[in-house]
Amino acid sequence: MRFVIIGAGRVGLRTARVLRDEGHEVTLIEREEGKIRRARTQEFSVVEGDGSRETVLEEAGIANTDVLGALTGDLNVNFTACMIAKHHGCRTVMRIDEAYREEIYRKYANEVDEIIYPERLGAIGAKNALLGGTIRAVADVAPSLQIVELTVTDEAPVNGYTISELELPADATVLAFGKRDRELAIPSEDESLEVGDRLVVLADFEVLSEVRQLLVGESANQETATAGRTGGVN
Template sequence: MRFVIIGAGRVGLRTARVLREEGHEVTVIERDETKVRRARNQEFPAVEGDGSRETILEDAGVGDADAVGALTGDMNVNFTACMIAKHHGCRTVMRIDEAYREGIYRKYAEEVDEIIYPERLGAIGAKNALLGGTIRAIADIAPSLQIVELTFTEEAPINGYSISEFELPADATVVAFGKRDDPLGIPSEDESLETGDRIVVLADYEVLSEVRQLIVGESATRAAANAGTGGVN
Protein backbone atom coordinates (compact mmCIF):
# COMPACT_ATOMS: atom_id res chain seq x y z
CA MET A 1 0.00 0.00 0.00
CA ARG A 2 0.99 3.63 -0.45
CA PHE A 3 0.87 6.15 2.37
CA VAL A 4 1.50 9.86 2.74
CA ILE A 5 2.56 10.97 6.22
CA ILE A 6 2.34 14.67 7.04
CA GLY A 7 4.78 15.64 9.75
CA ALA A 8 8.27 14.21 10.18
CA GLY A 9 8.44 14.75 13.92
CA ARG A 10 8.64 11.99 16.50
CA VAL A 11 5.17 10.57 15.81
CA GLY A 12 5.21 10.94 12.03
CA LEU A 13 8.66 9.50 11.42
CA ARG A 14 8.13 6.55 13.75
CA THR A 15 4.87 5.77 12.00
CA ALA A 16 6.62 5.98 8.63
CA ARG A 17 9.33 3.58 9.78
CA VAL A 18 6.80 1.02 11.03
CA LEU A 19 4.89 1.15 7.74
CA ARG A 20 8.07 0.77 5.71
CA GLU A 21 9.22 -2.18 7.82
CA GLU A 22 5.96 -3.90 6.89
CA GLY A 23 6.69 -3.42 3.19
CA HIS A 24 4.58 -0.35 2.43
CA GLU A 25 5.59 2.70 0.39
CA VAL A 26 5.71 5.91 2.42
CA THR A 27 6.21 9.52 1.38
CA VAL A 28 6.70 12.18 4.04
CA ILE A 29 5.64 15.84 3.94
CA GLU A 30 7.38 18.28 6.30
CA ARG A 31 7.85 22.05 6.24
CA ASP A 32 10.81 22.17 8.63
CA GLU A 33 14.05 21.90 6.63
CA THR A 34 15.96 20.10 9.38
CA LYS A 35 13.25 17.44 9.72
CA VAL A 36 13.11 17.04 5.94
CA ARG A 37 16.85 16.30 5.91
CA ARG A 38 16.42 13.81 8.73
CA ALA A 39 13.65 12.00 6.83
CA ARG A 40 15.78 11.89 3.68
CA ASN A 41 18.77 10.64 5.67
CA GLN A 42 16.55 7.73 6.66
CA GLU A 43 15.87 7.20 2.94
CA PHE A 44 12.26 8.37 2.91
CA PRO A 45 10.97 10.31 -0.10
CA ALA A 46 10.28 13.69 1.49
CA VAL A 47 8.44 16.72 0.13
CA GLU A 48 9.28 20.01 1.80
CA GLY A 49 6.25 22.23 2.34
CA ASP A 50 2.92 22.80 4.05
CA GLY A 51 0.88 19.60 4.15
CA SER A 52 -2.37 21.55 4.21
CA ARG A 53 -1.75 22.81 0.65
CA GLU A 54 -3.18 20.68 -2.13
CA THR A 55 -0.22 21.28 -4.47
CA ILE A 56 2.17 19.90 -1.83
CA LEU A 57 -0.04 16.88 -1.25
CA GLU A 58 -0.17 16.27 -4.99
CA ASP A 59 3.63 16.48 -5.16
CA ALA A 60 3.71 13.75 -2.51
CA GLY A 61 1.41 11.53 -4.59
CA VAL A 62 -1.88 11.88 -2.73
CA GLY A 63 -3.70 10.95 -5.91
CA ASP A 64 -2.21 7.44 -5.79
CA ALA A 65 -2.15 7.01 -2.00
CA ASP A 66 -4.31 4.56 -0.09
CA ALA A 67 -4.26 6.63 3.09
CA VAL A 68 -2.98 9.89 4.50
CA GLY A 69 -1.83 10.32 8.08
CA ALA A 70 -1.92 13.97 9.17
CA LEU A 71 0.38 13.70 12.19
CA THR A 72 1.71 17.21 12.78
CA GLY A 73 1.27 19.07 16.03
CA ASP A 74 -1.02 21.59 14.31
CA MET A 75 -4.66 20.50 14.44
CA ASN A 76 -5.72 22.95 11.72
CA VAL A 77 -3.07 21.68 9.30
CA ASN A 78 -4.06 18.11 10.05
CA PHE A 79 -7.76 18.73 9.49
CA THR A 80 -7.25 20.64 6.22
CA ALA A 81 -4.90 17.95 4.92
CA CYS A 82 -7.45 15.25 5.73
CA MET A 83 -10.21 17.10 3.89
CA ILE A 84 -8.03 17.38 0.78
CA ALA A 85 -6.99 13.73 1.04
CA LYS A 86 -10.61 12.67 1.42
CA HIS A 87 -11.40 14.51 -1.81
CA HIS A 88 -8.74 12.35 -3.47
CA GLY A 89 -10.35 9.16 -2.14
CA CYS A 90 -7.83 8.40 0.62
CA ARG A 91 -8.46 6.99 4.06
CA THR A 92 -7.75 9.80 6.52
CA VAL A 93 -6.16 9.64 9.96
CA MET A 94 -5.86 12.81 12.03
CA ARG A 95 -3.71 13.50 15.07
CA ILE A 96 -5.06 15.54 17.98
CA ASP A 97 -2.86 16.51 20.93
CA GLU A 98 -4.35 19.31 22.97
CA ALA A 99 -7.23 19.20 25.43
CA TYR A 100 -10.55 19.82 23.75
CA ARG A 101 -14.26 19.63 24.37
CA GLU A 102 -16.23 16.55 23.34
CA GLY A 103 -18.13 18.68 20.80
CA ILE A 104 -14.89 19.49 18.99
CA TYR A 105 -13.93 15.82 18.99
CA ARG A 106 -17.27 14.90 17.44
CA LYS A 107 -16.86 17.57 14.77
CA TYR A 108 -13.57 16.09 13.63
CA ALA A 109 -14.64 12.48 14.11
CA GLU A 110 -17.51 12.94 11.70
CA GLU A 111 -15.21 14.24 8.96
CA VAL A 112 -12.19 11.89 9.11
CA ASP A 113 -11.87 8.11 9.21
CA GLU A 114 -9.95 7.97 12.47
CA ILE A 115 -8.55 10.23 15.17
CA ILE A 116 -5.46 9.35 17.22
CA TYR A 117 -4.04 10.89 20.39
CA PRO A 118 -0.32 10.01 20.74
CA GLU A 119 0.02 11.49 24.22
CA ARG A 120 -2.98 9.53 25.46
CA LEU A 121 -1.65 6.31 23.93
CA GLY A 122 1.71 6.94 25.62
CA ALA A 123 -0.04 7.51 28.93
CA ILE A 124 -1.95 4.23 28.52
CA GLY A 125 1.33 2.38 28.01
CA ALA A 126 2.86 3.97 31.09
CA LYS A 127 -0.24 3.19 33.15
CA ASN A 128 -0.12 -0.46 32.07
CA ALA A 129 3.52 -0.73 33.10
CA LEU A 130 2.86 0.89 36.47
CA LEU A 131 -0.22 -1.16 37.34
CA GLY A 132 1.29 -4.49 36.33
CA GLY A 133 -0.17 -7.81 35.42
CA THR A 134 -3.94 -8.03 35.83
CA ILE A 135 -5.17 -4.96 33.93
CA ARG A 136 -4.10 -3.67 30.53
CA ALA A 137 -5.74 -0.74 28.78
CA ILE A 138 -5.73 -1.35 25.02
CA ALA A 139 -7.24 1.75 23.45
CA ASP A 140 -9.47 4.77 23.85
CA ILE A 141 -11.99 4.68 21.01
CA ALA A 142 -14.11 7.69 21.97
CA PRO A 143 -14.05 10.40 24.64
CA SER A 144 -15.81 8.13 27.14
CA LEU A 145 -15.06 4.58 25.89
CA GLN A 146 -12.05 2.37 26.52
CA ILE A 147 -11.11 -1.20 25.61
CA VAL A 148 -9.45 -3.00 28.52
CA GLU A 149 -7.97 -6.48 28.94
CA LEU A 150 -8.37 -7.90 32.44
CA THR A 151 -7.04 -11.11 33.99
CA PHE A 152 -9.21 -13.04 36.44
CA THR A 153 -7.79 -13.40 39.94
CA GLU A 154 -8.68 -15.67 42.84
CA GLU A 155 -10.34 -12.67 44.49
CA ALA A 156 -12.71 -11.99 41.58
CA PRO A 157 -16.36 -12.37 42.74
CA ILE A 158 -17.25 -14.13 39.47
CA ASN A 159 -14.34 -16.57 39.53
CA GLY A 160 -15.81 -19.98 38.63
CA TYR A 161 -18.82 -18.57 36.80
CA SER A 162 -19.44 -19.22 33.11
CA ILE A 163 -19.65 -16.45 30.53
CA SER A 164 -23.44 -16.80 30.46
CA GLU A 165 -23.74 -16.60 34.25
CA PHE A 166 -22.20 -13.21 34.95
CA GLU A 167 -23.50 -9.80 34.03
CA LEU A 168 -21.44 -6.71 33.31
CA PRO A 169 -22.85 -3.22 33.88
CA ALA A 170 -25.18 -1.94 31.16
CA ASP A 171 -22.48 0.23 29.55
CA ALA A 172 -19.94 -2.58 29.19
CA THR A 173 -19.70 -5.58 26.88
CA VAL A 174 -17.34 -8.53 26.37
CA VAL A 175 -15.27 -8.30 23.18
CA ALA A 176 -12.95 -11.32 23.49
CA PHE A 177 -11.93 -14.09 25.89
CA GLY A 178 -8.92 -16.36 26.32
CA LYS A 179 -8.10 -19.19 28.70
CA ARG A 180 -4.79 -18.95 30.52
CA ASP A 181 -1.93 -18.80 27.95
CA ASP A 182 -4.32 -19.43 25.04
CA PRO A 183 -4.97 -16.87 22.27
CA LEU A 184 -7.91 -14.50 22.63
CA GLY A 185 -11.01 -15.38 20.66
CA ILE A 186 -14.78 -14.95 20.48
CA PRO A 187 -16.19 -16.13 23.82
CA SER A 188 -18.52 -19.09 24.17
CA GLU A 189 -21.35 -18.79 26.70
CA ASP A 190 -20.26 -22.08 28.29
CA GLU A 191 -16.65 -20.98 28.95
CA SER A 192 -15.79 -21.10 32.66
CA LEU A 193 -14.03 -18.12 34.20
CA GLU A 194 -10.94 -19.18 36.13
CA THR A 195 -7.86 -17.60 37.63
CA GLY A 196 -5.46 -16.54 34.89
CA ASP A 197 -8.10 -16.34 32.15
CA ARG A 198 -8.25 -13.04 30.23
CA ILE A 199 -11.26 -11.07 29.07
CA VAL A 200 -11.39 -7.99 26.84
CA VAL A 201 -14.14 -5.53 27.66
CA LEU A 202 -15.42 -2.39 25.95
CA ALA A 203 -16.73 -0.08 28.65
CA ASP A 204 -17.76 3.46 29.41
CA TYR A 205 -15.37 5.15 31.84
CA GLU A 206 -18.26 5.57 34.26
CA VAL A 207 -18.49 1.80 34.82
CA LEU A 208 -14.82 0.78 34.56
CA SER A 209 -14.43 0.61 38.33
CA GLU A 210 -17.40 -1.81 38.56
CA VAL A 211 -15.89 -3.98 35.82
CA ARG A 212 -12.57 -4.09 37.65
CA GLN A 213 -14.25 -5.11 40.90
CA LEU A 214 -16.02 -8.02 39.17
CA ILE A 215 -13.11 -9.40 37.17
CA VAL A 216 -9.99 -8.50 39.13
CA GLY A 217 -11.52 -8.43 42.59
CA GLU A 218 -10.28 -4.96 43.53
CA SER A 219 -11.92 -3.11 46.37
CA ALA A 220 -14.38 -0.42 45.33
CA THR A 221 -12.00 2.34 46.48
CA ARG A 222 -8.97 0.95 44.64
CA ALA A 223 -10.96 0.16 41.47
CA ALA A 224 -12.34 3.69 41.32
CA ALA A 225 -8.89 5.19 41.82
CA ASN A 226 -7.30 2.99 39.15
CA ALA A 227 -10.09 3.45 36.62
CA GLY A 228 -10.05 7.21 37.12
CA THR A 229 -12.59 9.51 35.57
CA GLY A 230 -11.04 8.75 32.18
CA GLY A 231 -11.84 10.30 28.87
CA VAL A 232 -9.85 12.65 26.70
CA ASN A 233 -11.48 15.84 27.89
Protein backbone atom coordinates in the same frame (compact mmCIF):
# COMPACT_ATOMS: atom_id res chain seq x y z
CA MET B 1 0.12 -0.20 0.63
CA ARG B 2 1.00 3.43 0.01
CA PHE B 3 0.91 6.03 2.79
CA VAL B 4 1.40 9.80 2.86
CA ILE B 5 2.23 11.13 6.31
CA ILE B 6 2.16 14.84 7.05
CA GLY B 7 4.62 15.76 9.75
CA ALA B 8 8.13 14.33 10.19
CA GLY B 9 8.30 15.05 13.89
CA ARG B 10 8.57 12.41 16.60
CA VAL B 11 5.14 10.86 15.96
CA GLY B 12 5.20 11.05 12.17
CA LEU B 13 8.74 9.75 11.73
CA ARG B 14 8.34 6.86 14.16
CA THR B 15 5.09 5.83 12.51
CA ALA B 16 6.74 6.04 9.09
CA ARG B 17 9.57 3.77 10.26
CA VAL B 18 7.15 1.14 11.60
CA LEU B 19 5.21 1.13 8.32
CA ARG B 20 8.31 0.99 6.15
CA ASP B 21 9.77 -1.88 8.18
CA GLU B 22 6.66 -3.88 7.26
CA GLY B 23 7.18 -3.25 3.55
CA HIS B 24 4.77 -0.36 2.99
CA GLU B 25 5.60 2.64 0.80
CA VAL B 26 5.74 5.89 2.76
CA THR B 27 6.11 9.52 1.65
CA LEU B 28 6.49 12.27 4.25
CA ILE B 29 5.46 15.92 3.94
CA GLU B 30 7.32 18.41 6.13
CA ARG B 31 8.13 22.15 6.04
CA GLU B 32 10.83 22.45 8.73
CA GLU B 33 14.35 22.07 7.35
CA GLY B 34 15.76 20.22 10.36
CA LYS B 35 13.04 17.59 10.29
CA ILE B 36 13.37 17.23 6.52
CA ARG B 37 17.11 16.59 6.83
CA ARG B 38 16.59 14.02 9.58
CA ALA B 39 13.95 12.14 7.57
CA ARG B 40 16.06 12.14 4.41
CA THR B 41 19.05 10.92 6.43
CA GLN B 42 16.88 7.91 7.26
CA GLU B 43 16.26 7.49 3.50
CA PHE B 44 12.63 8.58 3.46
CA SER B 45 11.05 10.28 0.48
CA VAL B 46 10.15 13.78 1.72
CA VAL B 47 8.13 16.49 -0.02
CA GLU B 48 8.93 19.93 1.34
CA GLY B 49 5.94 22.16 1.97
CA ASP B 50 2.63 22.74 3.74
CA GLY B 51 0.59 19.53 3.88
CA SER B 52 -2.67 21.48 3.90
CA ARG B 53 -2.06 22.68 0.33
CA GLU B 54 -3.43 20.52 -2.46
CA THR B 55 -0.47 21.18 -4.76
CA VAL B 56 1.89 19.79 -2.11
CA LEU B 57 -0.31 16.75 -1.57
CA GLU B 58 -0.41 16.17 -5.32
CA GLU B 59 3.39 16.35 -5.45
CA ALA B 60 3.45 13.66 -2.75
CA GLY B 61 1.25 11.43 -4.95
CA ILE B 62 -2.06 11.72 -3.11
CA ALA B 63 -3.94 10.51 -6.20
CA ASN B 64 -2.30 7.08 -5.86
CA THR B 65 -2.27 6.88 -2.06
CA ASP B 66 -4.26 4.44 0.08
CA VAL B 67 -4.09 6.30 3.40
CA LEU B 68 -3.23 9.82 4.54
CA GLY B 69 -2.02 10.34 8.09
CA ALA B 70 -2.14 14.00 9.17
CA LEU B 71 0.15 13.77 12.20
CA THR B 72 1.39 17.34 12.73
CA GLY B 73 0.77 19.31 15.90
CA ASP B 74 -1.40 21.79 13.98
CA LEU B 75 -5.10 20.87 14.03
CA ASN B 76 -5.97 23.20 11.14
CA VAL B 77 -3.30 21.72 8.88
CA ASN B 78 -4.35 18.19 9.78
CA PHE B 79 -8.05 18.74 9.17
CA THR B 80 -7.57 20.60 5.87
CA ALA B 81 -5.24 17.88 4.59
CA CYS B 82 -7.76 15.18 5.49
CA MET B 83 -10.56 16.97 3.66
CA ILE B 84 -8.43 17.21 0.51
CA ALA B 85 -7.39 13.57 0.81
CA LYS B 86 -11.05 12.54 1.14
CA HIS B 87 -11.72 14.01 -2.29
CA HIS B 88 -8.96 11.76 -3.64
CA GLY B 89 -10.55 8.65 -2.10
CA CYS B 90 -8.03 8.15 0.71
CA ARG B 91 -8.64 6.76 4.16
CA THR B 92 -7.86 9.64 6.56
CA VAL B 93 -6.38 9.64 10.05
CA MET B 94 -6.08 12.93 11.93
CA ARG B 95 -4.01 13.76 14.98
CA ILE B 96 -5.32 15.95 17.77
CA ASP B 97 -3.58 16.58 21.08
CA GLU B 98 -4.96 15.77 24.51
CA ALA B 99 -5.16 19.48 25.25
CA TYR B 100 -8.14 19.75 22.90
CA ARG B 101 -11.54 19.50 24.56
CA GLU B 102 -14.05 16.71 23.95
CA GLU B 103 -16.36 18.97 21.95
CA ILE B 104 -13.55 19.57 19.46
CA TYR B 105 -13.11 15.82 19.09
CA ARG B 106 -16.83 15.40 18.38
CA LYS B 107 -16.76 18.29 15.91
CA TYR B 108 -14.21 16.61 13.67
CA ALA B 109 -14.89 12.91 14.32
CA ASN B 110 -17.55 12.54 11.62
CA GLU B 111 -15.40 14.16 8.94
CA VAL B 112 -12.44 11.76 9.03
CA ASP B 113 -12.05 8.00 9.29
CA GLU B 114 -10.20 8.09 12.59
CA ILE B 115 -8.87 10.55 15.17
CA ILE B 116 -5.85 9.71 17.31
CA TYR B 117 -4.19 11.07 20.44
CA PRO B 118 -0.52 10.20 19.81
CA GLU B 119 0.45 10.98 23.41
CA ARG B 120 -1.63 7.96 24.39
CA LEU B 121 -1.09 5.71 21.41
CA GLY B 122 2.53 6.06 20.32
CA ALA B 123 3.74 4.81 16.95
CA ILE B 124 2.09 1.38 17.21
CA GLY B 125 -1.30 2.92 17.88
CA ALA B 126 -0.89 5.41 15.06
CA LYS B 127 -0.03 2.57 12.70
CA ASN B 128 -3.17 0.68 13.76
CA ALA B 129 -5.28 3.72 12.97
CA LEU B 130 -3.65 4.06 9.55
CA LEU B 131 -4.17 0.40 8.68
CA GLY B 132 -7.74 0.21 9.99
CA GLY B 133 -9.89 -2.91 9.63
CA THR B 134 -9.68 -6.24 11.45
CA ILE B 135 -5.99 -6.58 12.35
CA ARG B 136 -4.48 -4.67 15.26
CA ALA B 137 -0.79 -4.50 16.16
CA VAL B 138 -0.20 -5.04 19.87
CA ALA B 139 3.60 -4.87 20.05
CA ASP B 140 6.72 -5.01 17.92
CA VAL B 141 8.77 -7.73 19.61
CA ALA B 142 11.81 -7.63 17.34
CA PRO B 143 12.70 -6.20 13.91
CA SER B 144 11.02 -9.21 12.25
CA LEU B 145 8.40 -10.19 14.86
CA GLN B 146 5.08 -8.67 15.83
CA ILE B 147 2.20 -9.54 18.12
CA VAL B 148 -1.14 -8.86 16.43
CA GLU B 149 -4.78 -9.25 17.38
CA LEU B 150 -7.09 -10.45 14.59
CA THR B 151 -10.87 -10.74 14.47
CA VAL B 152 -12.50 -13.67 12.68
CA THR B 153 -14.89 -12.65 9.88
CA ASP B 154 -17.50 -14.36 7.70
CA GLU B 155 -14.92 -14.63 4.92
CA ALA B 156 -12.25 -16.32 7.06
CA PRO B 157 -11.29 -19.78 5.71
CA VAL B 158 -11.01 -21.05 9.31
CA ASN B 159 -14.49 -19.90 10.33
CA GLY B 160 -16.06 -22.92 12.09
CA TYR B 161 -12.74 -24.64 12.80
CA THR B 162 -11.60 -25.52 16.32
CA ILE B 163 -8.31 -24.27 17.73
CA SER B 164 -6.85 -27.78 17.31
CA GLU B 165 -7.74 -27.72 13.59
CA LEU B 166 -6.12 -24.34 13.02
CA GLU B 167 -2.90 -24.63 11.01
CA LEU B 168 -0.91 -21.40 10.96
CA PRO B 169 2.40 -20.92 9.11
CA ALA B 170 5.49 -22.27 10.86
CA ASP B 171 6.57 -18.76 11.94
CA ALA B 172 3.26 -17.92 13.68
CA THR B 173 1.86 -18.98 17.06
CA VAL B 174 -1.48 -18.35 18.80
CA LEU B 175 -0.86 -16.72 22.20
CA ALA B 176 -4.43 -16.01 23.33
CA PHE B 177 -8.04 -16.44 22.28
CA GLY B 178 -11.26 -14.64 23.16
CA LYS B 179 -14.87 -15.27 22.20
CA ARG B 180 -16.83 -12.25 21.01
CA ASP B 181 -17.17 -9.67 23.83
CA ARG B 182 -15.26 -11.87 26.28
CA GLU B 183 -11.80 -11.48 27.78
CA LEU B 184 -8.76 -13.03 26.15
CA ALA B 185 -7.43 -16.23 27.71
CA ILE B 186 -5.16 -19.18 26.99
CA PRO B 187 -6.83 -21.05 24.10
CA SER B 188 -8.45 -24.45 24.57
CA GLU B 189 -8.07 -26.94 21.73
CA ASP B 190 -11.83 -27.54 21.63
CA GLU B 191 -12.79 -23.87 21.24
CA SER B 192 -14.53 -23.16 17.92
CA LEU B 193 -13.67 -20.14 15.78
CA GLU B 194 -16.71 -17.97 15.03
CA VAL B 195 -17.34 -14.51 13.61
CA GLY B 196 -16.19 -11.85 16.07
CA ASP B 197 -13.79 -14.11 17.96
CA ARG B 198 -10.31 -12.69 18.52
CA LEU B 199 -6.91 -14.35 18.36
CA VAL B 200 -3.61 -12.86 19.50
CA VAL B 201 -0.81 -14.19 17.32
CA LEU B 202 2.98 -13.87 17.42
CA ALA B 203 4.18 -13.89 13.81
CA ASP B 204 7.10 -13.07 11.58
CA PHE B 205 6.39 -10.09 9.31
CA GLU B 206 6.87 -12.34 6.27
CA VAL B 207 3.89 -14.53 7.17
CA LEU B 208 1.52 -11.83 8.48
CA SER B 209 -0.34 -11.65 5.16
CA GLU B 210 -0.88 -15.41 5.18
CA VAL B 211 -2.08 -15.32 8.80
CA ARG B 212 -4.45 -12.47 7.93
CA GLN B 213 -5.83 -14.39 4.97
CA LEU B 214 -6.58 -17.43 7.16
CA LEU B 215 -8.15 -15.61 10.10
CA VAL B 216 -9.70 -12.58 8.42
CA GLY B 217 -10.14 -13.70 4.84
CA GLU B 218 -8.80 -10.60 3.12
CA SER B 219 -5.45 -9.23 2.01
CA ALA B 220 -3.93 -6.02 3.40
CA ASN B 221 -4.93 -4.07 0.28
CA GLN B 222 -8.51 -5.41 0.36
CA GLU B 223 -8.82 -4.53 4.03
CA THR B 224 -7.73 -0.94 3.50
CA ALA B 225 -10.09 -0.55 0.56
CA THR B 226 -12.94 -1.79 2.73
CA ALA B 227 -12.00 0.56 5.55
CA GLY B 228 -11.86 3.46 3.12
CA ARG B 229 -15.33 2.70 1.77
CA THR B 230 -16.96 2.40 5.16
CA GLY B 231 -15.41 5.56 6.54
CA GLY B 232 -16.24 4.58 10.13
CA VAL B 233 -14.64 6.12 13.20
CA ASN B 234 -13.47 3.70 15.90
